[in-house]
Structures are given as C-alpha cells and as structure tokens.
Amino acid sequence: MTKAMEILNSLTLEEKASLTSGKDCWRTVDIDGKLASIMMSDGPHGLRKEENGGAVPATCFPSSATIANSWDEDLIYKIGEALGEECLANDVQVILGPGVNIKRSPLCGRNFEYFSEDPLLATKMASGHIRGVQSKGVGACIKHFAANNQETDRFSVNAIIDERTLREIYLSSFEEAVKEAKPWMIMSAYNKLNGDYCSENKYLLTDVLRDDWGYEGVVVSDWGAANEPVDGVKAGLDIRMPGPVPSANAAIVEAVKFGELSMEELNKNVLRIIELVEKGIASKVADYEADMTAHNELAVKAAEESAVLLKNNNNVLPLDKSDKIALIGAFAEQVRYQGGGSSCVNATEVSNLLQALDDKNITYTYAKGFKTEDDLIDDNLVSEAVTAAEKSDIIVMCMGLPFRMESEGFDRWTMSLPINQIELFNKLSELGKPMVVVLFQGSPVEMEWSKNADSILAMYTGGQAVAKACVNLLFGGANPCGKLSETWGLKLENNPTALSFPEKGTASYVEGVYVGYRYYDKKKLDVMYPFGYGLSYTTFEYSDLKISATDISECDTLEVSFKVKNTGDIAGKEIAELYVEPTYPSVSRPVRELKGFKKISLEPGEEKTVTMTLDKRGFAYYDVETHDWQVDTTVYKIHVGASSRNLPLVGSIKVNSSRTNKAFFTTDSRVYELNANPVSKETLNKLLTEDLKLDISALSIDLPLSKLVGFSGGKLSVDMLDRFVSELNERIK
Ligand code: BGC
Helix, strand or coil, X not given: CCHHHHHHHHCCHXXXXXXXXXXXXXXXXXXXXXXXXXXXXXXXCCCECEECCEECEECCCCCHHXXXXXXXXXXXXXXXXXXXXXXXXXXXXXXXXXXCCCCCXXXXXXXXXXXXXXXXXXXXXXXXXXXXHHCCCCEEEXXXXXXXXXCCCCCCCEEECCHHHHHHHHCHHHHHHHHHHCCCEEEECCCXXXXXXXXXXXXXXXHHHHXXXXXXXXXXXXXXXXXXXXXXXXXXXXXXXCCCCHHHHHHHHHHHHCCCCCHHHHHHHHHHHHHHHHHHHHCCCCCCCCCHHHHHHHHHHHHHHHCEEEEEHHHCCCCCCXXXXXXXXXXXXXXCCCCECCCCCEECCCCCHHHHXXXXXCCCEEECCCCCCCXXXXXXXXXXXXXXXXXXXXXEEEEECCHHHCECCCCCCXXXXXXXXXXXXXXXXXXXXXXXXXXXXXXXXXXXXXXXXXXXXXXXXXXXXXXXXXXXXXXXXXXXXXXXCCCEECCHHHCCCCCCCCCCCEEECCCCCCCCHHHHHHCCCCEEECCCCCECCCCEEEXXXXXXXXXXXXXXXXXXXXXXXXXXXXXXXXXXXXXXXXXXXXXXXXXXXXXXXXXEEXXXXXXXXXXXXXXXXXXXXXXXXXXXXXXXXXXXXXXXXXXXXXXXEEEEEEEECCCCCCCXXXXXXXCCCCCCCCCCHHHHHHHHHHHCCCCCCCCCCCCEHHHHHHHXXXXXXXXXXXXXXXXXXXXXX
C-alpha cells in the first residue's frame, strides 16, 4: 500500500472533508500527526509570496505575454527553474502559474499575463514553464481552467462556447501542457462555462481533464471561485481556496452521511491532495539559497530575447554611442515592467533607462514629456521635450500603456495609447529628425500615429531588467529576435469581438474558432503587424523545402525540412514558423494554422537545415459528431516562413483519413462527402448508375440521399433506398 493510501485510511470523515478547503489564504490544511501543510504562492512570472503585509523580494521576469514573443521553450524552461529555486528558498511548494488563457480580445485586462492568441504557441510555452518549475521539485499550477477571457464580470460571467471552438482553441492551450508537462495543479476559473461554474463543471474537470487527458494531479479553485461544496467534489474539484471554509467541510460530511456523496468519490479527491502534499514536503530543501544575481542576468536575457523590432526604416537602429540622443517620455524614468493584480512581483532590483544608459557611459538629454498618472496634455512638459529634441540628432521616445491601464480585475476600455503621448509624438515628429519609438505595454495598441516613426521596438512588460535589455538592443549589444505572439490589428473595430466585448452576464463566443490571425486571415483584413512577425538587425532567407512524402495516412508522421540562411553581416536568431492549410475542408476552417516553430541561431552567412514533424493533430479538426479529432482526406498546403503573412516556402501533401464513421450514411446523408470517408465518388456512381440504374449526372453533389426517391422517376422506392443505405454502410465498415 502506498504511503498516501495509508494516510487516507487513517483519516476520519471530518478530517477528509477538512482537506478540501485551504487552511488559510495560501496553505493546505495539516492534520496533526498525519499530514503536513504545503504553501502556494502566486506567479506566474515571479514569486509573490505574501509576508508581513507585503511580498518577499523576488526576480520579476518578463510576463507571459512578453516571454511568448521569444518562442523559446528552452528559455522559459530556464525561467521555470529559476522560479522553482526561489520557491525552494522561500519554502513555497506550488507556484500559481502559468496562465494559458487565449487572447480572445486585445482588451482583456490580464492579457499581459497570458501567452498568445494561438493555442499551440501558448501550450508549448506553458509546457516549458511547468517542466522548468517542476524540475526543482516545486509544483506549477496551470490556470485559469477555462475560458477566463475577460475580467469584466469575471466572478460570474457565463462563457457560451461551442464544443469545437472549445476543443480547438480554449482547451487546446491547456491540453499539451497538461498531458506532456503534468502540472501538479490546475486552477479552475471563476467564470461559468456553458452554464456551469468552472469549479463545479464536471465536463471540464472530469470528462475532459481526467478521462480524456489523463490528468492525475490536483484541481484547486481560483481564490473564491468555488460555490457548492458537494457539487465541486463530484465534479472533480479537490481544494477550494482560500480557507478555512468550515461550512463547506460540514456540507461534505453531511452529504457523505446522507448518501448524497459516496466515500469513494471523496476518497479520490482526498488521495490526490495527500499525494500533492507528500510530493511538496519531500522536495523541501532546508536553507536553500537561490542565486539571485544569476536570476537577474537571466531576466536581462529573457527581456532581450522577447523584445520585438516592429519597424526599422533605413536601419536607424542600432544607435551609435556617439549619436546626440534626446530621450523623451516618462517611461524612460518610470519603466513599465509588469502589470497589476495578483501577479505583481516585489522585484529585487529595477533599473530605468536613465541608469542603464549611464551604466554604459552613453550620453543623452532626458525630458519627461508627459505624465503617466492621467491622459492630460501638459504644455510645460511638451515644450521641455521639444526643446530637448531640437538640440538632438535622434529622438528616442518611450511610450506605452501606463500601469493603471493593464491589470487583473478590469478590462482595457480602449486599444489606443493616451492622447498626451500621441500628441507629443506628433509634435516631435514635425521636427523631421530620425525617430525611434520604444514601447512598454502588455498588449497590442493602435498604431495609426506611428507613420512617422523610423524604428519601433516593442519591449512589452519586460520584467525587472527591461531597461538594461532595452539599452543593449538599442545600441546593438543584442540583436532583436522576438516575434509577436499575437496579431496587432489596425484598430479595435477590426477585431471579431469588437461589437460585444466585454459582455456582462453571458459572453457568447460567436466568432467560433476565428480568434486572432485565424479571423484576420479568413476575412483577408489588413493588420498593423501580423501574428508571428518581428524584424532583426540581420536578414534571413528561406529555401529548399522538403516534405518526406506526397501521400500519407493520418496515422503517419510527416517530416518537413527547409533551410534558413543568415544573409546579413551580424549574428542573429530567427524563429521559423510552419502553417498548415487544408485545401478542401469538410467544415469551415481557418485559412491556415500554426503547427510548428523553431528558433535558430545563425552566424553571418551561416545556413542551417531545420526539421519539423507533423502528426495527425497537425491536420485535424475537432469533429462534434464523433466528439473526436478527425482528418479530412484532402491535400494540405505546408507553408513555411518568417510570419503568418510572410511564408515564402510552400509544399503539399495528401493525407488520407482512416475515418470510418458507421453512422455516416443515413437517408439524410449527402450523396457523398469527398473528404471524410473511404467510399469514393466512383464507387458511389457505380452503385447508383450500374447497380440501381439511376442517372445521377444532373444531381448536385450535396443532395440528401432521401431526395433520390423523388428524382428517380419511380425507379427507387423508400425501401430500396433503405437497403441501399445499409449496403453503403456495410462497405464502409
Ligand atoms: C487570480 C489568480 C491568483 C489568485 C491568488 C485570483 O484572483 O485570478 O490568478 O492566482 O487570485 O492570488
């Protein structure tokens, strides 16, 4: 018998029930002499352990929105390791993150805490994060499961999402990370999903999570997200946080006594909690010391690798130390490096751009230019900035979203930057000098004003070392290599959710799977900067696409290889992206979807061969009739390149589905479906014309079979049709 089983057997009903809520705000319940307690604290991008009314000092790494721009699973793994080490040093057993909710609208207040609009990129980054944390014997907690895509009304909004959209988009960002990285914990979201609160949602917490994905860890409620205690246990919720909640424990005891909840059901949950606690306790290291200097260095590297160079006309960047620079904008002094709410870290050290430039002996003239506390234009600050700019050769303007605009608890109300920043930009650009814009923000902003900017470097919410990283990038000490993990639309109105986000009460995800680039591509809309886009100080060339086969079965894996060459004269990194496009889908599908990516390092002139593999999921969609992933038999285009809208290489592959859906033919079925079953058009024609002597040449291919009776001129009766359908079904068995 395992130790956890022994502990379970030693517990009274009351003790078991007590384990299902927290001991206090952050700890699990301990049971004298039987089970210890473990501590959870917030992440995701740094440890936020509450102590003495504040939080312990910890390294603030770039937030998830930022690090996702690195597309670098190894880098986020290293950050995960560092987070794990700081947890060990602070006696924390589980760190609450990463958050993998999909960016449905650019306005979601917590977008800075989430990875992407694309589930593959999000789940890969999450997986790296979790594996890194857990390699240190500390648990990660993936959150917020699921469909927590807005902050407005977050405690009660009912997200209405169809099954296919859920599986392909909103659950998919969790799926691979859960299956592959096996987080110790999953946090159930505040909101309802299709009518049931996520914390009491059996479909979510048991049918999908445990039965389908095989998850064996603990489900914890978001803080205050649990409602009906017995329903929660039955649905698969293990721990309600925060605690204690004596009334909930009592309700569970009553339910077992009165047979509403079986002891077996409760035991399953309690056993998972015991196993978690035992794991956490076993990994504790007394007097552990984390190397905070190394973590700060890692934070610098992470911010460098995650910054995205959006524009660089005439190679204005990198700057030269001897340039006469006017540094304008309050963000140079008050760097915006993280967002508000539960993820807000008490950073160990934060430098600003002024200090980072001084440290490198780079001279500049600084003017604040605008306030960040409000949007009002301050004429004095404007004229100071103009005077400083007039005396310079190059203007570097630090713009962005003030801290007050991006936080947990509310959504952004606009995609625009504050007017005081845009007005100042316009004034400065009238001077006709080269203008570099550095952006500090956790999500996309409208950029109509930016026509006169020569270069734009988006630092996002880059963590405590963002200023140092920024200076390195501006002056060529580091070469930008991040790419956008989300589309920057031209304007908010172009977003599929623009007319309804955020909805109160009920949020209907009517745009379906068309989120982010899936929507902009389907609608052929121009965007400001596409998903997957980012420049470098060097250039890359793609060539020589090779696909390992021309015709495969859906069970085969396909190898795709190509070459990438650094054609410039400095070293750089390129993120190569692979997208798959079905040519003849049987259901409405996005034009193309990201199915692979790799970040590669290249010396000047160097060329490397990149290989990626695709399996069934690379081609599949979620089929709501079979409640499973299905592949259409059709030709798929394989696109490879530098962004979702710059894909110079294209090849093709025919994938043959093995789908045999026995219920496929009914009298209501279409005459045939080209893609989804093994009965070919020829076979059907033979059956109809030779065996049944029907002339079907004039019939439309999507005619329901039942209509054949009417079109047969009396040759086909309903009985004959029934026999015909049976025969078809025999043939596809
Ligand atoms: C947030 C979670 C967080 C928890 C504990 C909640 O309000 O939604 O992300 O982990 O608080 O602070």
